[in-house]
Amino acid sequence: MNTDDINLAYKIRHALNENLDALPAATSDRLAAARARALSRKKADARGATRPAKRPFFNINALFTGPALARLAVAAPILALVIGMGGVYQYEQQERMAAMAEIDAAVLADELPLTAYLDQGFNVYVESQQRQQ
Numbered sequence: 614m615n616t617d618d619i620n621l622a623y624k625i626r627h628a629l630n631e632n633l634d635a636l637p638a639a640t641s642d643r644l645a646a647a648r649a650r651a652l653s654r655k656k657a658d659a660r661g662a663t664r665p666a667k668r669p670f671f672n673i674n675a676l677f678t679g680p681a682l683a684r685l686a687v688a689a690p691i692l693a694l695v696i697g698m699g700g701v702y703q704y705e706q707q708e709r710m711a712a713m714a715e716i717d718a719a720v721l722a723d724e725l726p727l728t729a730y731l732d733q734g735f736n737v738y739v740e741s742q743q744r745q746q
Contacts, residue, residue, distance in 0.1 A: 629644075720730070729735055
């Protein structure tokens, strides 16, 4: 049933309930009999209805048809983008760690005294040396 059918049923029920006391007894009896028949049919339909067949949890064929294909067409590029960005991030992290290790190795292998590294002008000297290389 759609929304319009449900609204119509509520309106009919409301109209019948408003004039319930004014209905003649014969009409009330006919309405009660009609209701009983409708309920018996509904119960018979409910008993005779079979359970829907179980669907598999994951249907691979459904991915390539209809709305599922549209969802897959949207999800695949997004997933590729996320994986690609993760790869770039990991690569940049490895490069940064390698650069830091190279600087640490150069500092440890250098013959300068430790006080030279505390000098403010030393950073400028190191940067100028790195630019020349």
